[in-house]
Structure formats: structure tokens, C-alpha cells
Amino acid sequence: MSGSYKVIQYVQGDATQPQDEGPKIIAHVCNDIGKWGRGFVLSLSERWEAPEREYKNWYRNQFQPFGLGEVQFVEVEDDIWVANMIGQRDIKPIGGRPPVRYEAIRDALITVCGFARDQLASVHMPRIGSGLAGGEWIEIEWIISATLLKNFIPVTVYDLIQNNEITN
Numbered sequence: 001m002s003g004s005y006k007v008i009q010y011v012q013g014d015a016t017q018p019q020d021e022g023p024k025i026i027a028h029v030c031n032d033i034g035k036w037g038r039g040f041v042l043s044l045s046e047r048w049e050a051p052e053r054e055y056k057n058w059y060r061n062q063f064q065p066f067g068l069g070e071v072q073f074v075e076v077e078d079d080i081w082v083a084n085m086i087g088q089r090d091i092k093p094i095g096g097r098p099p100v101r102y103e104a105i106r107d108a109l110i111t112v113c114g115f116a117r118d119q120l121a122s123v124h125m126p127r128i129g130s131g132l133a134g135g136e137w138i139e140i141e142w143i144i145s146a147t148l149l150k151n152f153i154p155v156t157v158y159d160l161i162q163n164n165e166i167t168n
Contacts, residue, residue, distance in 0.1 A: 006149060007149070008141065008144060008145075008149070008155045008156070008157050009154070009155065009156045009157070010156075010157050010159065011156055011157070011158055011159070012158070012159050012160075012161050013158045013159075013160070013161075014043065014158060014160055015028075015040070015043070015124050015125055015126045015157075015158035015160075016043050016044055016046075016047045016048075017047075018080070018122070018124035018156065019124075019156065020122045020124070020154070020156065022079065022120065022121065022122065023079040023080075023081075023119045023120055023121035023122070024079065024080050024081075024121055024122055024123075024124055025073075025080075025081050025082075025083050025112060025115065025116055025119070025121045025122070025123045025124065026044075026076075026080065026081070026082045026083065026124050026125065027083040027085055027108075027109070027112050027123055027124070027125040027128060028040050028041070028044065028082070028083070028084070028085065028125060028126065028128055029085055029086075029087040029088050029100075029105060029108075029128045029129045029133055030055060030084050030085060030086050030087070030088065031086070031088040031089070031090060031091050031099065032066075032067055032068055032086050032088065032089055032090070033059075033090055033091065034055075034056060034059030034060070035091050036052050036055055036056060038091075038132055039131050039132045040126045040131070043160075044082060047076075048076040048077075048082070050074050050075075050076055050082075051074045051076065051082040051084060054072060054074045054084070055072065055074075055084045058072050058084070066086065067086060068086050068087070068089065068101050068103075068104035068107075069086060069087070069103070069104040069106075069107030069108055069111075070085075070086045070107075070108065070111075071083050071084065071085050071086070071108045071111040071112060071115075072084040073115055079119075079121075081115075081119075081121070083108070083112050083115070083123075085104075085105065085108035085109070085111075085112065085128075086104060086108065087100065087101055087104040087105035087108055087128070087129055087133070088100055088101060088104075088129070088133045089101050089104075091132070093134065098133060098134025098135065099132070099133045099134055100129045100130075100133035100134050100135030102129075102135065102139055102140070102143060105128065105129050105135075105140065105143055106143045106146070106147060109143060109144065109147040109148060110147050112147075112148070113147050113148050113151050113153055116148070116153045117151065117153065121153075122153070122154040122155070122156065123148055123153055123154070123155045123156070124155075124156045124157075124158065125155070125156075125157055125158070126157070126158055126159075126160065127140070127157060127159070128140060
């Protein structure tokens with residue numbers, strides 16, 4: 001694992017192609033209603049079938065708890081896992097509140113932290129929770145610092161450049 005453990009490393013690139021040596025976890029936010037089809041998940045599905053298939057199977061069969069704050073780890077390559085984190089309530093605002101649920105993201109990142117420690121893995125992600133989920137990146141940054149960085153887990157956040165514009 002390279003990089004700093006005290007700050008988030010920001011890079012331009014695709015989070016589905018993590019730039020680091022050793023084991024890697026690609027963390028992203030999913031909703032709690034079993035929907036998969038917009039945002040970063042499209043990039044994941046282009047690269048690997050398993051994260052979408054396993055997420056939908058998890059939602060349908062609930063063979064492990066499925067709800068806000070839960071995480072499913074899907075191995076997609078040797079030493080690369082996708083962390084399907086349930087950090088979004090529904091897919092649209094409810095009562096004027098955006099779908100993002102900060103406490104659920106915090107709970108999920110605590111689980112990711114434990115898994116990363118066990119695997120000696122770095123964590124890679126787009127700007128989770130701040131795109132379609134409607135969250136404020138500054139809040140999510142704080143949660144990442146309080147969970148992963150506090151526990152010396154290296155984190156890289158990817159800003160995807162499309163048509164000369166940064167997208168989440």
C-alpha cells in the first residue's frame with residue numbers, strides 16, 4: 001500500500017481502475033431499494049458483472065442483513081473487491097431530504113475499514129454520496145477521515161474527466 005494515510009489522495013481517473021499496489025477495495029454507495037442503473041454503478045457494470053449481480057441477489061434473497069449501513073464485499077479480481085455500501089435511502093428525495101444517509105455511510109465505512117485492515121488493502125472510490133445521492137462532499141470527506149484515515153487506511157478518490165469536465 002502506498003500513499004499517505006493522513007489525507008485523501010485525489011486523482012483524475014476511473015475508480016474502477018484503482019491505481020495502487022497490493023489489495024484494493026472499490027467502495028461505492030448503493031440504495032436500499034435494490035435499484036442499480038445510474039451513476040457510478042454503470043462504470044462498475046461495464047467492467048465486471050459480479051457487483052450488480054451480487055447486489056441484486058443480496059436485495060432479493062437477503063441472505064445477510066440488507067439495509068442502511070450494511071456492506072457486501074464482492075471479489076472481482078485477485079486482490080480487488082467492490083464494497084456495495086447501502087448509504088442511500090431510496091433513489092429520490094423524500095420530504096425534501098436527499099437520498100444520502102451520512103450515518104449509514106459512516107457505518108458502512110467502519111465495516112470497510114475492518115475489511116481493509118484484514119486484507120491490508122487500500123480503499124478507492126469516486127466522490128461517494130455526493131452525486132445522485134445528493135450529499136455534501138465536505139460531510140463525506142469528514143466521515144472518510146473519521147473512519148478510514150483515522151485507522152491508517154489509505155484512501156484514493158477519483159474524479160472522472162469526461163468531455164473536459166469532472167464528473168462524480
